[in-house]
Amino acid sequence: MVTVWKVMAGGLLLTLSLTLLGWGAEGQQNRREKKEVSGSTSVYLGQERDIWRPLIHTTVNLSEIRSIKSSFQFRTFDPEGAIFYGDTKNGEDWFVLSLKEGIPLMQISKGDVLISVAGGPKLNDGKWHTLEVSNQDKFVILDVDGSNGLAVGMQSKQMDEVLSGKLRLAVGGILISKEKMIVQFEPQMDGCVREGNWLNLSVPWQTEVEELWPCCDRVKPGSYFPGTGFAIFNTSVFPIEADHGVKVEFQGDFSKMDGTILSIRAPGQELMFDLVASNNKEEVSLTFGKEKLSMKYTVKRLVITFQTDLLQVLQDEDESKTTTLSINPTSHPGYLTTWREGRLAFGGLLGEGEDSVGSNFLTGCLEKIQIQGKDLDLDLGVKHKSISSHSCPVEA
Template sequence: MVVFGKTVAGGLLLTVSLTLLWWQVAGQGNGRGKKEVSGGSTIYLGQHRDPWRPLIHTTANLSEISSIKSSFQLRTFDPEGAIFYGDTKNGGDWFVLSLKDGIPLVQISKEDVLVSVAGGPKLNDGKWHTLEVSNHGKFVILEVDGAPGLVVGMQSEKIEDVIFGKLRLAVGGILINKEKMIVQVEPQMDGCVRDGSWLNLSIPWEAEAEDLWSCYQNIQPGSYFPGTGFAVFNTSIFPFEEEHELKIELWGDFRQMDGTILSIKPLQEEPMFTVVASNNSKEVTLNFKEEKVIVKHPFKRLLITFQKDLLKVLPDEDESKSSVLPVSAVSTPGYLTAWKDGRLAIGGFLGERDDNVGSHFLTGCLEKIQVQGKDLDLDLAIKHMSISSHSCPA
């Protein structure tokens, strides 16, 4: 990490190890219509908002900063997202801590110097990790679970000590133009922070949301659908040649799912294919045009293969349970061309207007979703704010 001048570095960077935490603290008004919360609250970073907008923020006088150390705990399965931001000079000098590919990434701007450093262990394993940031002269050190994780040094003839002015801190977003960063990241993270202790400051934080979402006590990998919306992809983003087969794989405890798991709709046409789970009948029904394939519980994996002349459904890699539906019975040759310009919805039914009206939304956890053998990241979809992209309650 880099230093922003002795005091600023100590404040801003140390601030790095903010104490981002459980939001179970009741907020109080501050006269400006903003809810105030403790810096030691637990915070769910994936709460819906403008993706770059911080969930909470505060401002302190640099002269009030007496500590050069900050710490907090982080838990996530998400490989990417913004965690903490700090700046001075109203954004003239700034610091950002995020994850990229699961690894801590620090970006700092001070005067004429811009630095980006990534390193340390991967943190997106779903476990609580303690991060501590401290300032040592020209170096800022990030420790992870008590072990050195990242060391950043910064020196410039223009850098001077700053012992006056304001320090702004933010959690879950940034306060500068994202284009200023060297490394671009997807901002919103499906993760939690808690137990923060930063710079010995006790001032309250302002919350941008009226209600801050709490975190699940225990989590497991997957995408969670609470029954209130779905995620939509343009099928054109998936590489596919019509002469080859198209594979979609779904993993999870299908006994715990209810609602539309998946639907495919060609542009300007009726929905072509749906997968629907029913808690009442304890089965999953695949609808292809006017035909149906019914798969009984239990199974944990469902492989759906579209070919020119047939559709194959295989639960749990058990060929004895596979179902084959001739395409000639339900469609016409060339039906796969619809895949090149259509919509794929996860967690709901695509109606005539590609909206949520009349959809039978999914309730449950999809542990993994793959298209053509590659994991599907719901962060890249247009999705309802209630969906957790990388974690499910355990």
């Protein structure tokens, strides 16, 4: 199912304009003058840019290196993304540390050797972990919180050569073509790196973004919407099953949300569905065609099931609060067409036109979004740069 979502989301990218998601001149930041930062600075890895480009990087002479260890602190709830990269010979020999399904993944190219190894503890638990990467004889070692997490051994005819020239280091991206890697992964990560000590060097690092986004002091799992954009999927990614339909579940403190949680519309048609939280009215309202259902905003969990002939809404765990709305071809003539050709927007109200700008964007944290009982990764859709897909800030 995840693979299908990626394919459909990729197709949607071709049909949406930059205006729809609020992108524009900001996408040209990579062309701006590079700025210097400290290598120990806090780096939010999910910051918007070309997703494969590092957020910070530096170049040093190999003759200046006296230490073979780099250490830093790392925190994320995201199961996948690029963390740390290094290379020599202008990218001929390289190293990449990333996460895949929450587990550390190291990929190394050295001369005629290409290696990929995954292992160690899952790191996407939202806690700060201290990671140390080092070279020990013919091994590259990853230590996690002082314990051995992953070791990669290499043997090559070129291992004993004396290295000279430049070493490049990067955080949050890579400096080579992604096609060179054995294992492909989604690079952008909702996570943070801080207190980096890179080969015991004090050289400045460079960033190509105008300003590095800060890391939140405290975070919790969820998807955070700051009120500036939404995430979009094709409805065809989630086909209605004859027996079970499509079940969408939301969890969170709805009393602290304001704006559109979910909207569904097909191009050229009227809005089919929206779910809205209102602080002013102190309610959560669901509109389906001309029918409207109002609920108390103290609700913590909503399960909405779309079927061919009915729409069912369950509030919290109380079966007595289950509401069923009948669907028939007369009152909802375009219902199934919308599921074949429409779009779902999480965190905003879809406009009428193909490239129209959304509105009534959501402010707040959805602690869980599930489709068919599986967590929905907003990174697999087309989302506004301001949305954090895997973490929400915790109020002090």
